[in-house]
Amino acid sequence: MILILTAIATxxxxxxxxIINMLSRNxxxxxxxxxxxxxxxxxxxxxxxxxxxxxxxxxxxxxxxVEKFYGSFRWLIFYFTAGFTGEIAxxxxxxxxxxxxxxxxxxxxxxxxxxxxxxxxxPVQIQIWGPVGLIFAVILTFSHNIHGxxxxxxxxxALLVLQSKMHP
Numbered sequence: 001m002i003l004i005l006t007a008i009a010t011x012x013x014x015x016x017x018x019i020i021n022m023l024s025r026n027x028x029x030x031x032x033x034x035x036x037x038x039x040x041x042x043x044x045x046x047x048x049x050x051x052x053x054x055x056x057x058x059x060x061x062x063x064x065x066v067e068k069f070y071g072s073f074r075w076l077i078f079y080f081t082a083g084f085t086g087e088i089a090x091x092x093x094x095x096x097x098x099x100x101x102x103x104x105x106x107x108x109x110x111x112x113x114x115x116x117x118x119x120x121x122x123p124v125q126i127q128i129w130g131p132v133g134l135i136f137a138v139i140l141t142f143s144h145n146i147h148g149x150x151x152x153x154x155x156x157x158a159l160l161v162l163q164s165k166m167h168p
Contacts, residue, residue, distance in 0.1 A: 023040040023098065025091060070114075079106055109133075113130070
C-alpha cells in the first residue's frame with residue numbers, strides 16, 4: 001500500500017510539477033503551519049529516475065523482508081517513525097529536500113537489529129552486516145547525513161519490539 005501511495009504521488013509530479021513544492025521539506029512553509037511537511041516529503045521522489053528506481057527497489061526488497069520478520073503493523077511503525085525522524089533531521093541538515101529513502105532506512109535499521117539478535121540462524125556472510133550497518137548509521141549521523149538517524153530509530157524500535165517478545 002505504501003509503495004502504491006508513493007508511486008501515485010511520485011507519478012503525479014510528472015503531470016503536476018507543483019506537487020513537489022507542496023509536499024517537499026520547507027522550513028518556512030512548516031513555520032507557516034503546513035504541518036504535513038513533517039511526513040509528506042517521503043511520498044515524492046523528484047530527483048530523477050535513479051532516485052525512483054533505487055528507492056522503490058529498496059522499499060520492495062527491504063519491505064518484504066522486514067514485514068516477514070516483524071509483521072505489517074510494526075513495518076508501518078518502522079517506516080513512518082523513521083520517515084518522521086529523517087524529516088526532523090532534514091530540517092536541521094538539509095532543509096529543502098524530499099524522498100522516501102529516509103523512511104526506508106527505518107526498515108534497514110529494523111533488519112540490522114534482527115540480524116544481530118538472530119545471528120546464529122543467519123549465514124556468516126550476513127552476520128557481519130548487522131553491526132557494520134549500525135556503525136555506519138552512527139557515522140552518517142555524526143556526519144549530518146539525514147539517513148543515519150532513521151536507521152538508528154528503526155533499530156531502536158526493533159530492539160524494543162524484539163526485547164518485549166523475549167521478556168513478556
